[in-house]
Amino acid sequence: MSILAPEGGPILVTGGTGQLATSLVNLGGRRIKCVGRPAFDFDKPETLAATLDAVKPVAVVNAAAWTAVDLAETEQAGAARANTSGPAELARLCAERDTPLIHVSTDYVFSGDKGAPYVETDAVSPETVYGSTKAEGEKLALAANPKTLIFRTSWVYSAHGKNFVRTMLNAGAKNPALKVVGDQKGNPTSSDDLARAILSVLAIIEKDGWKADFAGIYHVCGTGDTTWHGLAVAALKDAAAHGQAMPEVSAIRTQDWPTPAKRPADSRMDNSKLTRVFGVTMPAWEDSVKQTVDQIFTQA
Numbered sequence: 001m002s003i004l005a006p007e008g009g010p011i012l013v014t015g016g017t018g019q020l021a022t023s024l025v026n027l028g029g030r031r032i033k034c035v036g037r038p039a040f041d042f043d044k045p046e047t048l049a050a051t052l053d054a055v056k057p058v059a060v061v062n063a064a065a066w067t068a069v070d071l072a073e074t075e076q077a078g079a080a081r082a083n084t085s086g087p088a089e090l091a092r093l094c095a096e097r098d099t100p101l102i103h104v105s106t107d108y109v110f111s112g113d114k115g116a117p118y119v120e121t122d123a124v125s126p127e128t129v130y131g132s133t134k135a136e137g138e139k140l141a142l143a144a145n146p147k148t149l150i151f152r153t154s155w156v157y158s159a160h161g162k163n164f165v166r167t168m169l170n171a172g173a174k175n176p177a178l179k180v181v182g183d184q185k186g187n188p189t190s191s192d193d194l195a196r197a198i199l200s201v202l203a204i205i206e207k208d209g210w211k212a213d214f215a216g217i218y219h220v221c222g223t224g225d226t227t228w229h230g231l232a233v234a235a236l237k238d239a240a241a242h243g244q245a246m247p248e249v250s251a252i253r254t255q256d257w258p259t260p261a262k263r264p265a266d267s268r269m270d271n272s273k274l275t276r277v278f279g280v281t282m283p284a285w286e287d288s289v290k291q292t293v294d295q296i297f298t299q300a
């Protein structure tokens with residue numbers, strides 16, 4: 001049964017067959033109306049108003065984004081349309097219709113230099129095109145619609161779509177040894193957990209009515225932190241319980257895995273505001289990784 005009340009208007013979810021959009025479709029029930037390209041395309045701004053007018057949603061969740069972090073470094077215009085100008089226009093159109101918007105953002109808006117988990121009041125300090133376009137998108141979406149909630153998440157994985165956990169399981173099935181960076185810290189987040197948090201918040205807004213205090217930024221990530229190496233080992237151990245051979249996984253340094261975009265060294269986020277304001281808690285990352293790996297092996 002969905003967290004959302006069965007009766008009520010449609011909830012528009014953008015992001016087509018992306019990870020979060022798929023989780024929202026799977027967990028949100030019949031009220032979720034999910035749209036993807038070409039019907040809804042930030043590269044074709046006229047499709048935004050057309051979609052809103054066709055669906056007439058009571059709330060919108062923007063799960064569409066440019067998520068190719070390295071490619072964004074050379075495809076800045078496309079990344080900016082998907083992550084900045086597109087979401088800004090969507091927020092403006094939502095404001096015209098007095099519609100709440102949950103816009104999803106990223107830990108990569110931070111440089112990773114704080115040395116402690118980031119809180120929502122910390123200044124953004126992106127060091128990549130992806131992070132900068134997302135940071136600018138947050139700011140413009142908040143300014144355009146007084147009913148905007150920014151949900152910043154991190155290291156999202158699921159049983160479907162392209163993500164680090166699935167990449168590690170595939171690589172581990174083919175190779176006896178893997179090398180993974182062990183000096184970047186963050187909070188792995190299951191896209192199903194993120195979807196449940198979004199649905200819970202939408203249900204609260206619907207039940208209690210909109211309150212001006214709801215607007216603003218929330219960190220919505222798995223509870224607890226690790227490194228990419230820690231995440232790979234956890235996922236591969238869970239896969240080993242399903243009979244997959246366990247490769248040797250060595251922890252390497254960032255400079256030993258060069259990438260076009262510089263990842264933050266420590267983008268951990270404090271997710272306690274979500275609990276304070278909405279009473280929603282995020283599960284421990286290890287439990288959710290296990291659930292997702294179990295799902296992957298059950299569906300295989």
Ligand SMILES: NC(=O)C1=CN([C@@H]2O[C@H](COP(=O)(O)OP(=O)(O)OC[C@H]3O[C@@H](n4cnc5c(N)ncnc54)[C@H](OP(=O)(O)O)[C@@H]3O)[C@@H](O)[C@H]2O)C=CC1
Pocket residue numbers: 015016017018019020021036037040041042043062063064065066067081082104105106107134152153154155156157161162
């Ligand atoms: N993945 C991650 O690790 C993290 C993601 N996030 C954020 O979470 C949100 C959801 O991410 P996730 O589900 O993983 O993303 P995915 O990459 O799985 O899905 C993104 C979706 O956005 C669509 N899209 C891309 N460009 C456009 C565009 N110009 N117009 C319309 N749709 C477009 C894609 O469509 P198509 O299939 O046609 O390309 C795809 O369906 C995003 O805001 C992302 O920035 C935050 C932290 C971590």
Ligand SMILES: Cc1cn([C@H]2C[C@H](O)[C@@H](COP(=O)(O)OP(=O)(O)O[C@H]3O[C@@H](C)C(=O)[C@@H](O)[C@H]3O)O2)c(=O)[nH]c1=O
Pocket residue numbers: 067068069106107108153154155156163164167171178179180181184228257259263
């Ligand atoms: C595939 C692979 C990656 N790595 C390193 C590269 C990088 O530093 C780190 C993460 O790799 P990826 O490139 O898969 O992940 P990346 O695309 O950086 O993931 C990010 O995506 C965007 C959308 C976000 O918003 C972020 O929260 C974060 O999830 O792991 C290895 O060390 N070994 C490997 O075999």
